[in-house]
Amino acid sequence: MPNKTFFWFFLPTGLAMILFIGLPIISTGIQSFYAQHDQVVKEVKKCDPFGCTVSIVVDQEATSILRDEKPLGKFNGFGTYIDRNHLAIEQISDFWKETDSFGEFINQVTNLPFYKALLFTLTYCLFVTPNVLLLGFIIALSLNAISRKIRGPLIFGTILPMIVTPLVGSLVLFWMIDAEGIIGANLQLMMEDPYLSLKSSRTLTWITIIIYGIWHHSPFAFVVFYAALQTVPQEPVEAAIIDGASRYQRIRHIVLPHIYPVVTFVALISLMDNFRVFEPIIGFSAEGSAQSLSWLIYDNLVNEEVILFGSAAATSMMTIIGIAILLAPVLIRTWKEFRTAR
Amino acid sequence: MRKILLTLLFALFGTTAYADGHCSKPSGSINILANDFPALRTFVETAKGCKGSADFKVTHSSEHNKIAVPALTANPSEFSARIAANSSIVPLMNQDLIRPMDDLVKKYGKGIQDSQLITIDGKVMAVAFMANTQHLYYREDVLKELGIPVPKTYEEVVAASEKIRASGKMQHPYAAAYKAGWNLAEEFVNMFIGHGGEFFKAGTAEPNINNAKGVATLNMLKKLASLSNPDYLTHDSEAIKVEWESGKVALMTLWASRSGTLLDDEGDAKITAATKLTGPATVGGGSIPAATLWWDGFTLAKNRSDSDAEATFIALAHAASNKKMVADAADQAVWLVEGFVPGPKSIGVIEAVKMGAKPYPMLPQMGLMHGALGSEIVEFLQGKESAEQALKDVEAAYISKAKEQGFL
Numbered sequence: 001m002p003n004k005t006f007f008w009f010f011l012p013t014g015l016a017m018i019l020f021i022g023l024p025i026i027s028t029g030i031q032s033f034y035a036q037h038d039q040v041v042k043e044v045k046k047c048d049p050f051g052c053t054v055s056i057v058v059d060q061e062a063t064s065i066l067r068d069e070k071p072l073g074k075f076n077g078f079g080t081y082i083d084r085n086h087l088a089i090e091q092i093s094d095f096w097k098e099t100d101s102f103g104e105f106i107n108q109v110t111n112l113p114f115y116k117a118l119l120f121t122l123t124y125c126l127f128v129t130p131n132v133l134l135l136g137f138i139i140a141l142s143l144n145a146i147s148r149k150i151r152g153p154l155i156f157g158t159i160l161p162m163i164v165t166p167l168v169g170s171l172v173l174f175w176m177i178d179a180e181g182i183i184g185a186n187l188q189l190m191m192e193d194p195y196l197s198l199k200s201s202r203t204l205t206w207i208t209i210i211i212y213g214i215w216h217h218s219p220f221a222f223v224v225f226y227a228a229l230q231t232v233p234q235e236p237v238e239a240a241i242i243d244g245a246s247r248y249q250r251i252r253h254i255v256l257p258h259i260y261p262v263v264t265f266v267a268l269i270s271l272m273d274n275f276r277v278f279e280p281i282i283g284f285s286a287e288g289s290a291q292s293l294s295w296l297i298y299d300n301l302v303n304e305e306v307i308l309f310g311s312a313a314a315t316s317m318m319t320i321i322g323i324a325i326l327l328a329p330v331l332i333r334t335w336k337e338f339r340t341a342r
Numbered sequence: 343m344r345k346i347l348l349t350l351l352f353a354l355f356g357t358t359a360y361a362d363g364h365c366s367k368p369s370g371s372i373n374i375l376a377n378d379f380p381a382l383r384t385f386v387e388t389a390k391g392c393k394g395s396a397d398f399k400v401t402h403s404s405e406h407n408k409i410a411v412p413a414l415t416a417n418p419s420e421f422s423a424r425i426a427a428n429s430s431i432v433p434l435m436n437q438d439l440i441r442p443m444d445d446l447v448k449k450y451g452k453g454i455q456d457s458q459l460i461t462i463d464g465k466v467m468a469v470a471f472m473a474n475t476q477h478l479y480y481r482e483d484v485l486k487e488l489g490i491p492v493p494k495t496y497e498e499v500v501a502a503s504e505k506i507r508a509s510g511k512m513q514h515p516y517a518a519a520y521k522a523g524w525n526l527a528e529e530f531v532n533m534f535i536g537h538g539g540e541f542f543k544a545g546t547a548e549p550n551i552n553n554a555k556g557v558a559t560l561n562m563l564k565k566l567a568s569l570s571n572p573d574y575l576t577h578d579s580e581a582i583k584v585e586w587e588s589g590k591v592a593l594m595t596l597w598a599s600r601s602g603t604l605l606d607d608e609g610d611a612k613i614t615a616a617t618k619l620t621g622p623a624t625v626g627g628g629s630i631p632a633a634t635l636w637w638d639g640f641t642l643a644k645n646r647s648d649s650d651a652e653a654t655f656i657a658l659a660h661a662a663s664n665k666k667m668v669a670d671a672a673d674q675a676v677w678l679v680e681g682f683v684p685g686p687k688s689i690g691v692i693e694a695v696k697m698g699a700k701p702y703p704m705l706p707q708m709g710l711m712h713g714a715l716g717s718e719i720v721e722f723l724q725g726k727e728s729a730e731q732a733l734k735d736v737e738a739a740y741i742s743k744a745k746e747q748g749f750l
Contacts, residue, residue, distance in 0.1 A: 200573055285521060287523055
């Protein structure tokens with residue numbers, strides 16, 4: 001396609017992307033460098049049905065003068081990024097000096113909110129993405145091999161987890177694994193431990209969420225792989241059969257290389273999705289044991305009565321950077337292939 | 343003669359108007375944001391009875407805290423009134439989103455009692471109409487059978503729960519809303535206040551919880567948690583209510599405002615009949631209960647026209663001074679409105695007030711402390727870190743947030 005045609009073709013999409021993705025990101029970035037003005041407080045008498053006390057309130061007159069002067073707040077540079085609730089540079093260097101063993105150091109670091117969330121997010125990505133790819137591929141292969149008559153209903157059944165709203169899916173599972181629920185209660189019976197709870201143990205909660213993630217995301221991989229399998233040319237496969245290649249060999253040497261670009265695509269999308277894991281944490285009420293980066297942002301924006309825009313913006317920016325780092329190897333590889341193909 | 347007639351008429355008119363709660367037929371536009379529980383629905387319905395020619399809208403949502411600040415920041419704001427409580431009025435005050443209503447109270451607030459007025463720096467910022475607190479609920483049949491007296495302190499609650507567990511009647515006899523986040527933090531606040539703790543160093547926003555009182559608070563919470571359903575970190579008020587109704591719990595700390603649905607005709611009649619209410623427990627030998635007092639009241643949005651504010655006030659004041667409403671809905675809440683006769687379901691709040699319970703601290707930085715508590719003490723309850731470490735984490739998390747918000 002000539003560059004000029006491409007330009008006009010891409011223009012509407014490009015404008016929409018700048019408007020709805022680019023500008024909000026820039027605005028978030030700017031926000032992350034600002035903190036609230038110093039609060040001017042004053043002592044006043046407060047009375048309610050239970051009596052009167054003297055305590056402090058924010059002095060609105062003084063504060064509104066500050067706000068009108070600088071509506072964005074106080075410039076904080078990277079202050080929010082390096083504070084304890086984010087990268088915690090100071091705390092980490094202290095831990096390094098104070099702790100005796102490396103294990104103890106890691107313990108201390110992963111006790112900080114940002115690293116705690118990062119650890120869960122990465123673990124989730126690391127376990128869910130490959131399993132989704134694998135499971136999706138196996139399901140696609142199996143469904144591709146069975147009779148066309150029953151394939152339709154089976155495909156529909158297979159993509160159900162993707163159709164079910166994530167929150168509803170996780171809530172259903174949440175009730176089932178409750179200590180009084182069908183899975184939870186039976187597990188207690190089987191293990192003969194009335195105190196066993198899938199929700200109170202951190203490890204078990206993580207495993208539950210990861211299994212849920214695989215269950216929920218596999219259909220997506222399956223659909224894409226299944227579509228790709230339809231494009232595998234039959235001639236080389238037949239030739240291989242005549243040559244006596246086993247089923248495994250055919251998949252390994254003919255099918256996989258053919259659908260390889262699709263695998264990259266699914267891996268990319270999965271990684272991006274999984275890095276932003278959020279709904280299962282809310283659905284499973286797992287805030288206590290599992291926190292992700294997206295959950296941190298949500299927490300800063302809604303869970304407190306005071307909204308922490310700076311904190312939320314800083315975590316957002318770091319999530320974007322995190323995704324970029326994760327995707328970098330795949331992107332570089334795709335780019336190289338694109339160059340050699342040209 | 344004419345004079346007497348006039349006086350009579352006036353008296354007659356006066357009394358009828360009084361019985362109705364005053365209603366001066368407002369006009370304009372009224373839009374209310376409120377939490378969602380039966381008493382508030384009754385309150386807003388009553389207010390609707392005095393809407394005059396005004397356009398009347400209401401949003402009942404349990405997510406009200408999340409919408410309030412953004413919705414009231416807009417100019418003109420989406421809502422003309424917000425039904426708030428001790429804690430939720432603070433962000434509205436911090437951001438200067440609500441208006442003083444002294445003149446309106448003078449003009450239209452005849453039936454409102456002085457004790458209902460929330461005044462800050464001498465200005466009326468809210469009008470309260472009901473009170474709430476968390477207190478103990480117990481199963482009379484279970485306690486009687488095992489010969490356990492009704493617990494008055496949390497130490498007794500622990501002993502009673504252990505006895506019930508040992509008897510084999512119930513595996514997890516105690517329940518409270520320990521869901522990680524707001525609920526869990528609220529339990530910490532109650533227990534800490536019961537131990538006589540102060541959250542901040544006097545006159546400053548410096549945290550003051552990493553001390554012996556904080557440790558004692560955490561240890562008590564952990565002891566109680568070990569007597570609860572193992573999934574306690576995921577259970578909110580609604581979840582423990584369900585546990586209670588299924589007969590698996592004999593002692594529970596729960597909001598007074600939930601007693602209405604707990605004692606209604608739905609569910610097992612035997613359990614409902616044996617469900618009894620008592621005041622909140624004390625802890626650690628303290629005299630004030632380990633509970634906080636709450637009020638619910640209405641506030642008026644600042645970023646809304648004066649005429650809308652006036653119309654909204656007339657309608658809401660009609661409800662906040664309505665004797666008929668508090669008589670009809672005496673079961674739903676502990677009304678602060680004149681003419682309320684406390685029934686058996688109000689015992690918890692009345693006992694709490696008698697015992698000298700403290701109100702939830704109405705401080706500008708309290709929300710940040712509450713948020714930090716909700717996420718940082720979880721690991722202690724899970725047995726992953728020491729009480730001192732957990733409290734240190736809470737303080738550190740709070741300090742970072744307070745710095746970002748400009749309180750430190």
